[in-house]
Amino acid sequence: MSTSPDYLDYLRELFAPLGLIRTRRMFGGAGVYCDEVFFALVIDDILFLKTDEQNRADFEREGLEPFCYESEGRRITLSYYRAPDEALDSAALMQPWAHSAMGAALRAKQAKTPGRKRKKACP
Structure with a gap:
């Protein structure tokens, strides 16, 4: 899995109207942040956007698939x-x-x- 620097440059330009966009390499791909909020994941030059109960149906209605991977014989979505x-x-x-x-x-x-903040042990 790899994500090309050119694709990340394109995404920074594409998302620029939202705010301050930065990308960070992670998970063999990259995370996309807007104003320090992690809202997208890029794996193999494929863009995945954050979903929850409120917006997931919009993605499913379009026939879009969730990001999944295998770990220790289990499928993680x-x-x-x-x-x-x-x-x-x-x-x-x-x-x-x-x-x-x-x-x-x-x-x-x-x-x-x-x-919770940990309390320091007394000496």
């Missing part, structure tokens, strides 16, 4: 669905999908509870 091919043609076509993915990412971020 993540809450990222493939982006529609036609949305990759322009920022205008991508915008509603990207906003939907950002919404899912923000809801997931808000749902996480902050971890």
